[in-house]
Amino acid sequence: MSKKYCVISTTEGCATNLVENSQYKNSIGQAGAQLVSNVEEADVVIYNTCGYSQQMEDRAVGEIKKVRDLYPEKKIVVGGCLPSINKDSLKDIYDGETFRPGDIKKLFSLSDIDYDLIPEFDEQIGFDPNDFSSLSFKHRFLNSVRNIYFGIERAFGGRFQPLSNIVESAIVNNEYQTVTVSTGCLGECSFCSIKMAKGSVKSRPRTKIVEEIRSGLQLGKKKFWLLGDDIGCYGQDVGDNIANLLEDILSIEEDFSLVLNYMEPMFLEKYYDRLIVLLSDTRVKNINFPIQSGSKKIVFSMRRFYHPHNILKMMAELRKVNSQIVRKTNIIVGYPGETFSEYMESVKAVFYFDALVAFRFTPRKHSLAAKLPEQLNKFVIGYRFWFINLAILLRHSVVALTSLKNRVTSSVPRS
Template sequence: MKVFIESYGCTFNKADAQIMAGVLEDNDIQLTNSIEDADVIIVNSCYVKLPTENKIVYRIQKLQKEFPNKKIIVGGCMVEIDPEKLEKIGPDCSWIGPHQLNKTADVVEKAYCGEVTRECGFSKESKVNVNKVTDDSFIHIVQICEGCTGACTFCCTRFARGALNSYPIDDIVEDVRKAIDNGAAEIQLTAQDTAAYGLDTGENLADLIKEVSNLDGDFRIRVGMMHPKNVLRNVDEIIEAIKHPKVYNFIHLPVQTGSDKVLKEMRRGHNLDQYREIVEKFKKEIPDITIATDIIVGYPTETDEDFELTCNLLEEIRPSLIHLSKYQHRKGAISSDLKEIPHTVMKQRSKHLSKIKDSITKKENDELLGTIQHALVVEKGSKGGFIAKSDSYIPIIVDNVKLGDFIRVKITETTSTYLKGVLVD
């Protein structure tokens, strides 16, 4: 029996797929990189946005049509968020919920024998210090906690991931130590909200970062998305931890809107003055910080005035990375009861924000032209060359290097999304 796994969505979900692969390996079940050779196909689904939902549904249906003799198992968030749709499109599919990864081998073996099995529901099973199988030995993903403390009206992911479940610092440190010993050069600390880490156990993100960064070895740490309301709890301590030279000068701090009114209606739990306070502190203490943020365009209660405030906020804060998403109803989300704004209006707003985004990021990158950056080579480029990440986590395209190398590179070309450079001694 051979199993093929394909995974969609966030870094956290990617790590879930690696755990599933590890469970199969531990049970002497063969993995394959060829879908044609596989007897069983696992689709590790993402369900955060409507286009992704449509992509997953289409993929499952396509696999059923193209490979009628192969067994298909669906994992990931769709299992918990929308089992009704999953049952409708794949009545013969087995399921593995994101909290039931340790049962992957059992589900696969039963599916192979023709038995439909559905393992779902919540658990406190740890996702650190477990076997993970990956094709990328230079990047190690560590899920520091699962679930969140939020109540965002637009989100359905929280229904799949559940209440906050933080893993012990000692276990995480041991997980990272093993990865570094095995050649990992970039450690990605990931969660639905890394800033929520330890709220349920009495530990905290700042202490975790310090413990990991003090390990021996030459590596870099990327800290994943942080909810502003939880950063506020100990912003000064988090800043001090991120100052460590082994930590990328990078934070992902979603604001979602520039309107306090809409923030309140979204139940985000913070206001814009608090967000500005966090950004100002990071920029003052870490001048080279790269700030990434998320914006939802066209939330149902967003007026023209609210949208203008969002434009103004981006021009004021000038984040180095801006992720734009058009609002769409999600299964079970509170805001799905509201009337969507006209899609033509949403499209116009999104187009306007995209121009602001490109202008900001291009100018930020242009300022780095001719500079020499210290960077870590993390992956091969899709169009040739390699992608290195600067100390501020900005991607740099460079040739004649090896994965895992720490390099010095002179920036010779800039775009709104990445840099290009050449090696220097």
């Protein structure tokens, strides 16, 4: 009797992890193996782990341990980011070999599947809706809110911008065709451990990316999500750059929308003169510039090389040239040595963006930041995290009210 396989993502929202999960499932199916959607039916359980934060690490370890204890007879295969970031976290629950993100050949070898049975590997598979059920309650709740919101928009017969673009791309969803432009990055961020798993930047050919979007348009796709661990460093390994890529994509004279997932601010500074023109195209709906802190001192301590005040000025300029684009960012609170005044610079930065996510600093094993002096205690980090989320809530409320005002103003006939 042939074995049954279950592939599980432990992420709480990483789009790249979810796309890779879909690729694994698709490849296993193409090889003729039987896929099942629940652990109970499976003979082999494959875990595609996330190790971005301590919370993600704990979730992955907890899920693997639970299945190992409940079903000791099942074969477990572990891969994804966590083994490369902190393999010691798995030592008490898993002692087998692991596979790195995207390494389907190694995954097949560990799972006793013949890799040569795949007729043709498809790099671009969309999100599998079944994976959304494993996301955190927050993401499932936001997805429900998203559906309600668009029902309200339909009832009013119009869109509320830029709020509509925020809600549309707030979380990963299968309305978008995902297009991976690169993996890895060029950064050496002191707090981050993702590079341990993904390595340096590896860019896909620009012509192939553009052709993929053209093919999607021919199939009726209208929404595209450009994925990369840092799309800003796209092409730096092959003598190309992100401005060239966006220029080619936006030269396609058709109606579609783009979401750009993670562009390190240093590349916005580097290519600003070209990017500000390209991002004025209203087909670009959403872009994330993760500034991580509003303080120059903290940013430099993080080994990130841009001036946050310059980025905030650029955000103001971006709003002038594209009134509908969603300017997103991520902010870390409680970084080692962060003073209250430096923290307040991050709070002030909140009001230059339309959508934000704050993270508590958690020291990742092997990261430079974990070894820094002046580690803040959990109470201080918790208080700062709570307060900045109040600022984010206030900012989101302002964006919502502004969007409502824009809608009302645009619907009032001019005399």
